[in-house]
Amino acid sequence: MPDVHLVADGLTFGYPGRPVLDGVGVSASAGDRVGVVGENGAGKTTLLRLLAGDLAPTAGEVRRSGSVSVVQQELDVAPGSTIGDLVRRTATHVRAAAARLDEVVAGFDHEGGDLAALSDAIAAVDRLAAWDVDRRVDEALTRFGAPRDHARRLDTLSVGEAYRARLACHVAERADVLLLDEPTNHLDVGGIEYLTAQLQEWPGVVVIVTHDRRLLDDVMTAILDLDPSMDGRPVLYGATRYATYRFQKDQALRRWRARYAQERKRAAKLAQRLDESYEGLSDEWRPPKGSQKHRRGTRARIHVKAADRLVQKLEAEAVEVPVPPPALAFPDLPSIPAGYAGGPLLELRAPRVEGRLDLPGVRVELPPAGRLLVTGANGAGKSTLLAALAGRTPLDRGHRSVAPGVRLGVLVQDDDSPARLRTTGFEAAARRALDLLSSGALDPAHVLPVAALGLLEEEDLDRPLGELSVGQRRRFELAAALVAAPHVLLLDEPTNHLSIALVDELTEALRLTSAAVVVATHDRAMRADLADWPSFEL
Structure with a gap:
């Protein structure tokens, strides 16, 4: 297929008074499937919107090659729009490739024509299988459990039904770059298995925000974790298994915490040494008569300056550990109410x-x-x-x-x-x-x-x-x-x-x-x- 890639370089973005992403980088080409994980509020959905071009970064850039399709968690429904509108939009995009091929073939000069343009047009039609788009849409709607009635208005559907309908159309569209936000939230097991099979064979780039551990195992070639690391940056793990990713992340966190603990311990010792040095300076400021007060005071000041320099050096080299995500403090819940007399609750x-x-x-x-x-x-x-x-x-x-x-x-x-x-x-x-x-x-x-x-x-x-x-x-x-x-x-x-x-x-x-x-x-x-x-x- 033609060059298809998605590159994010140094992406930074924030809302007024609330930074979200800082210096995020990721690169993917055809065949790469990147899972995006991280704590709630880490900026996963924001990253997807930046990659799609829906948001402009405050710093950094996004470079895309090929068509882009994105399925967000939340849908803004135009008044009166229907499932048929979604289907027609999908078919129109796909059939545009077929129309482009007809145009190139009709104007092709067999003696000096642009063979590269002709080859690209043929490859696009072949990749999108424009002749098969109606069947693909109907199959995806069925397998995802979405309504198939083209007259159904989107504002009459449940959140799950509307998401499944959009997902079906975007999967059938076969874009070069597919961006999905929590696609398994509204799917049952059959729908998830169908989606997994489609993604495993996706020829282009796939980036998925997901909490689904099985999907990470079955589909992803890399995992981008937006949680802070020791250097404050997100980490791209080459791990293709969730267990491997968790092991690598846990090991990195242990090293991070151990270094932080060591530095805090060293800082406490140096602070104590500095306090003792100041106390020594105060004690020797008025020494007994004939005790070489100037030499003793000078040595004390030198000692204090040395301690100051050590503390400054430590602080300059210290690891600034961001506030860790809150750990779940699940309460000790009661099993029976007061005066329980037996039987089912x-x-x-x-x-x-x-x-x-x-x-x-x-x-x-x-x-x-x-x-x-x-x-x-x-x-x-x-x-x-x-x-x-x-x-x-x-x-x-x-x-x-x-x-x-x-x-x-x-x-x-x-x-x-x-x-x-x-x-x-x-x-x-x-x-x-x-x-x-x-x-x-x-x-x-x-x-x-x-x-x-x-x-x-x-x-x-x-x-x-x-x-x-x-x-x-x-x-x-x-x-x-x-x-x-x-x-x-x-x-x-x-x-x-x-x-x-x-x-x-x-x-x-x-x-x-x-x-x-x-x-x-x-x-x-x-x-x-x-x-x-x-x-x-x-």
């Missing part, structure tokens, strides 16, 4: 929600410290089942019961109402706690401070939720689910939008907590980690 019998869920004869019950892994394809009713367990969705048939005093912690997939996005994290958490306190469902002694969970910095909790990244908002929603020290956790796709490191920490915490836990997930790595849990497939 939560029970659901024969639930039916018109058009979304129908489980005649099925009984779902959760004992203290119980576990349940819910799986199934998109549209099978996983989210509806969890909403019914949480009491957020009324039942058309069936019965739900909750043991007296049981508190629930609920994490849903999307809760981005405009009013909520205008509130700060502290305000939203306080409102949740006050509602529970006023209803008598929560003892003040059991309220967990949202800032103590290690999920967000206090300065982020002071900002409106709408100003946070998607991943930071997801961290807050997880924190809000824990504020009331729940006896039962109901988590719908808990890995969505979270950083890989936090997914690892959360998985371990869910295995160890005393609370009862229900998890609905398509994340293949998490499902493997929780394979010993009782499961329910819809």
Whole structure:
């Protein structure tokens, strides 16, 4: 194929009062597939927008060769636009290559024509397979579980349906440079497997922001970690396995921390020496009569200057360690409420929600410290089942019961109402706690401070939720689910939008907590980690 590449050199970008990226560099050519990882708020989505040309860097540059296609997490829907509009846009782009070939062939001079231009036009049509675009779009829509009705308006679709429709069209488009932001968030296992197969055979450049550990293993040729390293720069790992990347990163962090600890210890000793030198200078400033005070004072001053120079040298060579990302401080949750009389904490019998869920004869019950892994394809009713367990969705048939005093912690997939996005994290958490306190469902002694969970910095909790990244908002929603020290956790796709490191920490915490836990997930790595849990497939 013709030269296809994507190069970012020294990219720096920030919002007013908030730097995001500093000196990021990455280079990829045809056949390279780069996974971008890092803590929530590290700038992963911002980097993707810079690479796509949607944002202009404040320093550095991006060089692109070939067509570029980007699928963002969030979609701005034009009023009245439909799935058919997405499909036609895809077909128009692809067929433009066929039209270009017709134009070149029609004007080609067989004696002195530009053979290179003709070869490039033929290669473009062959690569894009313009004659097959309609079939590819229809296949991708089907395999991703997206609506196929071209008349469906995008503003009537769920967030997941709209994302899958866009993803299908962009995959069918076969751009030279494909940029994807968390593409597996809204896919079931079948959709993820189809996407994996497409990416493994992608002839151009692929850059993917992802928390999906299996996708990193199956697809990537390199991993770009945007978290700070010892020199303050992101690191491009050549590791193609997640376990290898984690090992290399953990080793680098150990060396970093060891050097920092050594330097702080040396700095403390030198500071002590400097204090002693100043004390000596003060003591000898008025020596006893006949004690050669000038010589003794001079030696003291020389000693102080030497210590000063050593301290300055140490500070000049010291490693400036950025504040590390907050570690998850998962609380010690209770297993039973006060006065528990036995039986299941939560029970659901024969639930039916018109058009979304129908489980005649099925009984779902959760004992203290119980576990349940819910799986199934998109549209099978996983989210509806969890909403019914949480009491957020009324039942058309069936019965739900909750043991007296049981508190629930609920994490849903999307809760981005405009009013909520205008509130700060502290305000939203306080409102949740006050509602529970006023209803008598929560003892003040059991309220967990949202800032103590290690999920967000206090300065982020002071900002409106709408100003946070998607991943930071997801961290807050997880924190809000824990504020009331729940006896039962109901988590719908808990890995969505979270950083890989936090997914690892959360998985371990869910295995160890005393609370009862229900998890609905398509994340293949998490499902493997929780394979010993009782499961329910819809």
